[in-house]
Amino acid sequence: MFAFLPNPPGVNEVRALARRVDTARHHGIPKGCVLELDLRATPPETSGLDPFAVISGGGRPLVLREAVSALHRAADDPRVAGLIARVELASAAPGPVQELREAIAAFTDVKPSLAWAETYPKTLSYYLASAFGEVWMQPSGTVGLIGFATNALFLRDALDKAGIEAQFIARGEYKSAANLFTQDHYTDAHREADSRLLESLRTQVWQAVADSRKIGYDSLDSLADRAPLLRDDAVTSKLVDHIGFRDEAYARIAELVGAEGISPDSGDADADTAPPRLYLSRTRVATQIGRASCRERV
Numbered sequence: 001m002f003a004f005l006p007n008p009p010g011v012n013e014v015r016a017l018a019r020r021v022d023t024a025r026h027h028g029i030p031k032g033c034v035l036e037l038d039l040r041a042t043p044p045e046t047s048g049l050d051p052f053a054v055i056s057g058g059g060r061p062l063v064l065r066e067a068v069s070a071l072h073r074a075a076d077d078p079r080v081a082g083l084i085a086r087v088e089l090a091s092a093a094p095g096p097v098q099e100l101r102e103a104i105a106a107f108t109d110v111k112p113s114l115a116w117a118e119t120y121p122k123t124l125s126y127y128l129a130s131a132f133g134e135v136w137m138q139p140s141g142t143v144g145l146i147g148f149a150t151n152a153l154f155l156r157d158a159l160d161k162a163g164i165e166a167q168f169i170a171r172g173e174y175k176s177a178a179n180l181f182t183q184d185h186y187t188d189a190h191r192e193a194d195s196r197l198l199e200s201l202r203t204q205v206w207q208a209v210a211d212s213r214k215i216g217y218d219s220l221d222s223l224a225d226r227a228p229l230l231r232d233d234a235v236t237s238k239l240v241d242h243i244g245f246r247d248e249a250y251a252r253i254a255e256l257v258g259a260e261g262i263s264p265d266s267g268d269a270d271a272d273t274a275p276p277r278l279y280l281s282r283t284r285v286a287t288q289i290g291r292a293s294c295r296e297r298v
Contacts (some may be wrong), residue, residue: 029079029288030276034253035071037085037280039128042096043067062281064096070280071103073290075110080289081257081275083113084250085132089125094201097124101208104131112256116249120144123224126239127205130212133256134241136249142228143239145209145220148198156184213238250274 043064062070074080083104089097107113108131115132117125119141126143129135137143159166159181166181173189183190210217215238223229223237234240242252259275278285 029077029278029285031079032081032257032259033079033276033278034082034084034257035074035080035280035289036277037067037083039085039087039089039100041089042092042100043281045096062286064099066286067280068099068103070286070289071100071107074280075107077290080111081259082111082253083107083132084253084277085113085115086117087115087125087129087132088117088119088121089128090121092124094124097128098204101128101131104128105212108133112253114249114253114256116244116246117141123147123205127209130209130239134252135213135239136242136244136252137231137234137240138245139231139243142230143234144228145224145239146227147224148202148205150194150198152186152190152194153180154184155181215239 043062043066045064047061047063071083074083085104104113113132114134114136115129116136116138117129118138120126120129120137120143122144123146126145156166166178168178168182170178173187174193176187176190176193179187179190186194206217206220209215210220219237223233223239226233229237229239231240231243235243242248244252254274257275280286280289
């Protein structure tokens with residue numbers, strides 16, 4: 001008769017059931033969870049309906065304003081314990097990166113956060129990572145703190161060959177939009193405007209990195225002259241806190257949020273005790289973050 005009775009649940013099964021109950025009780029966001037971000041590209045500022053994403057179950061992508069809002073709400077949400085992100089921006093516009101960085105910095109002010117990457121390819125990638133509480137990099141990586149540059153396209157010669165003369169009315173020599181069609185090189189005013197823009201951007205980025213990493217502003221210029229920096233130089237200059245692999249970074253964020261265990265991806269026997277992780281890129285998760293704390297305040 002006893003042979004027909006189900007096996008009693010083990011420790012892992014009981015833990016899994018407790019997590020499911022806890023997640024349901026906290027409206028889809030388990031208590032003590034770690035938010036996870038994939039920042040190999042910045043979230044788009046707008047999005048349209050993608051039928052292929054709907055069919056595949058991906059849904060609508062998370063846009064920038066939703067990500068920023070969710071991060072600010074997560075800083076006050078008692079269910080969220082920390083934040084970890086892979087930060088490897090190959091190229092990005094400065095505006096969205098700065099907006100996202102401010103939200104991450106606000107989260108870091110109140111809760112543990114960690115950025116990791118195989119490598120930080122360009123300046124804005126490291127600039128974004130520096131907003132996290134700890135910065136990690138794999139042994140083979142480099143920190144590409146190489147500054148900024150710009151270029152312009154001029155079609156004057158091509159239009160001349162086609163027998164086309166472009167005519168525009170511009171007010172002021174610094175209005176350079178028409179230069180694309182009317183010039184074959186930088187004018188003095190155009191060059192001055194682009195140079196001032198780059199100087200302003202560099203000053204903002206350098207100051208933010210210096211404040212976050214507790215590095216002298218002038219020291220960043222000398223580091224940029226030697227960039228890209230290999231791992232030893234990156235750690236010595238305090239740009240990177242630890243050299244390690246992905247599983248070690250996830251073990252560290254578990255330690256920072258006060259949880260036992262390591263990343264579930266590592267295959268360790270204690271994986272079930274690792275804190276639950278949620279991708280912020282799921283729009284449903286981003287929307288639900290903050291609801292519990294709002295109900296408690298009401």
